[in-house]
C-alpha cells in the first residue's frame with residue numbers, strides 16, 4: 001500500500017514509530033499540520049493497537065508515556081500516546097509538549 005503524503009493526516013489515524021514501540025493516535029489535526037516524527041524519523045500510519053496488546057498503556061520509564069497527550073502549540077496538532085516507547089513525538093522539529101490530560105481545544109486557537 002502506498003503511503004499518503006504528509007497532507008493525508010486525519011484525526012483518529014494511528015501512527016507508529018519505525019525505530020521504537022511508540023504509537024500515537026491523532027486527536028486534533030489542523031490544516032497543514034506536519035506529520036509527527038519519533039526517533040528522528042517520520043511516524044508511519046499503522047493499524048490501531050489491539051486491545052489485547054499487553055503493553056498497551058504501560059507507562060514506560062523514559063520516552064513517550066502511553067495515555068499521555070502531546071501537543072504542538074504552534075501548529076495545533078494534538079496526539080495521544082497509545083503505546084510507550086523510548087522515543088517521544090516531535091512535530092516540525094519541535095518536541096511536542098506532554099500533557100497529563102486532554103488540552104482545552106480553545107487553548108491552541
Ligand SMILES: [Zn+2]
Pocket residue numbers: 017018019020021022038039085086087088
Ligand atoms: Zn521512536
